[in-house]
Amino acid sequence: MIDFSIEPEFQARLDWMDTFVREECETMDLLFPEQGAQFDPGYKAARRHLKPLQDEVKKQGLWACHLGPHLGGPGYGQVKLALMNEIIGRSNWAPVVFGTAAPDTGNAEILALFGTPEQKEKYLGPLMAGEIVSCFSMTEPQGGADPDVFTCKATREGDEWVIEGEKWFSSNARFASFLLVIAVTDPDAPLTERMSMFVVPADTPGIEILRNVAIVGDTDPDNGHHAHIRYNKVRVPLDHMLGNPGEGFKVAQARLGGGRIHHAMRTVGMCNRALDMMLERAVSRQTKGKMLGEHQLVQAKIADSIIELEQFRLLVLKTAWMIDEIEAGRMKHGAARKHIGMCKVAMASVYANVVGRALEVHGSLGISLDMPLAKWYAGNMALAFADGPTDAHRSQLARAYLKRAKPADGMFPSEHIPTRTAKALERYPDAREA
Template sequence: MIDFSVEPEFQAKLDWMAKFVREECETMDLLWPEQGCQFDPSLKSARDHAKPLQDQVKAQGLWACHLGANLGGPGYGQVKLALMNEIIGRSNWAPVVFGCAAPDTGNAEILALFGTPEQKQRYLGPLMAGDIVSCFSMTEPQGGADPGVFTCKATLDGDEWVIEGEKWFSSNARFATFFLVIAVTSEGAPLTERMSMFVVPAETPGIEIIRNVAIAGENPYEEGAHGHVRYNQVRIPADHILGRPGEGFKVAQARLGGGRIHHAMRTVGKCQRALDMMLERAVSRVTRGRKLGDHQMVQAKIAESVIELEQFRLLTLKTAWLIDETEAGRMPHGTPRNHIGMCKVAMANVWMSVIGKALEIHGSLGISLDMPLANWFGGGMGLAFADGPTDAHKSQLARAYLKKAKAVEGMFPSEHIPTRLKAALERYPDARPEGVPGQGRL
């Protein structure tokens, strides 16, 4: 049976979150709006302000809820996490205040699953406490997210790994205490066995941040949150590999599925906030003698936004449910894969469409920086590339469905009406003694 209800006890937590995010986290967005500042441990004023808020979140049992019970978290499951992330997505600071900011969430899962006891003590504990941030360093400047052309490599030299090469779009590199780096360890191996993942302390000699690259919605352009990093003969102990050599893909997959769902529901939250602005503007602004909301073009934008957002929300919640069912053993492994891809593909389109319409309804005020919409709209472009380019997910999704399709025998498609009608009349020759209109007896 399909049930869309939420348990009263958990709904009370969601209600508390909604009020807390509006009153506290969105206030932090106003007080500390600088790009990436929520990840900067040296920004003492913001950290001092955030600490008591984080304590309130912990007291509610809502801190770092992305970790399952087997990893020390509350084990809420993806459906509940999706509902939480819809609220968290309203604010840039909320993920930090709730201990679930990317890429730290996925990196924490990787360390919890594959890290040594020493690495967990040194990095996972402080990361989970919100005292440090981390970096995920995978894509490369010459090939983006295509692992087939990665050139950054790691070579075992005695009891050390030596990493050599460049990485691009390494999130929070300038703030990170440690990096998770994917590097080629066996050039001749099949693609899925070619890479390994390493934990690299930020103070290791040879790590060079060439530039801090900004993306749309970030300013100034030299102070972005995504690092172009060179690993220049970076030496780390042999036990700093996560998993076994050649298991980099396997390790990386541990962080991606749930993370994409969380990004999707945070997109819902941000778009819902934009829709709220759109509705407020429509009933407040008067033009040509009528309120904006009385004009049919504005009504169309509102209706389209409501429908798009609800469709995407339901898709994401279904995907979260599929993940929960799979992890509980009630569905086969891999069941959610296609739906995760659907969420990834739809996410940027919904963001740009809904926030774009809200911007349009606000007119010149919408494109000004007096409202958050212009920055949101620009930043939304990055959703098409985060966690892998959208086009790659489209191809993967299409291939998965093409595998299920069967080629038709004969000249015409299986839904060809004359062919099907002929077969129907052969099965039931007396069904239409008067003949079929326009067809006769065939």
């Protein structure tokens, strides 16, 4: 039986989080609204305000809760993490305040699983403490996230690996203390065995940031935080490979599943906030002699948003529950894969629909920067690309279900009524007699 219930003690923690995020994290959004500001260790004013908030979260035992007990975390299951991320999703700063910001969360898991003791001491500890940030450097300018066309390579020379090539949209590279880089180590191997992953210290000679690409919300088009990087014969020791040669895919997958669920539930949190704005506006503004909320078209926007958001929320919670069941050994490994893909595909459309309707109900105020809705709506497409392109997940999901489908036996579909009726009459020839 599917069960999303939680104990009263944990609900009390969620209630504390909800108040804290609304009062403190959303205030951080207002005080330090610059795109990427939450990842900049050099932003002294923001860091001075951030530190006491992080300390309070740690005091409450809610810091980096995505981590298992072996990494110093509480070992919460995915259902509890989903409920926490629903609250965290209300604020851009909240993930940093709670020690759950991407890509640092996934990178910490990779280092914990595959890093050497020295790497864990140098990077994992400070990363988990929120003292440094990291970068995941995978996509490439000529092929995006398609690994079949990756050209950035790593060649072994003596006791070193030499990395050469370019990477695109390596988020937070300008602030990172280290980068996790995927590079081709055997171009002739099958696709899933072609690449390896390396931990590369940010001060290694040969790392050239060609440009920091800006996205919607950045104030300077040439000073964003998504780097176009050239690795110009970057040399790292042999032990800086994470996992074995050719295991780059395997290592990368260790960080993606839970992250996709967390992103999805944070989307629910932000959409909840947009829905609240829509409802407030509907009972605050009059037109044509009555409140906005009394107009049927506005009522339709509200109702559709409530329904879509509830459907999506339940999908994410079911997926989180399935992951917990897998971890407990009650479901087979991989059982949640299709549902994780469903969450990824649905996330961007639900976000666009709910935020878009909220923007429409606010009229010209909605498209102004006096409200957060325009910025949120413009940033929607980022959700379609984060953690892999949505179209790739849509195609993968369809192929998985097509494998289960069987062709019709004859000329007509299996649900063809005349054919089925004839078969029914063969079984019960006297059924229609008076």
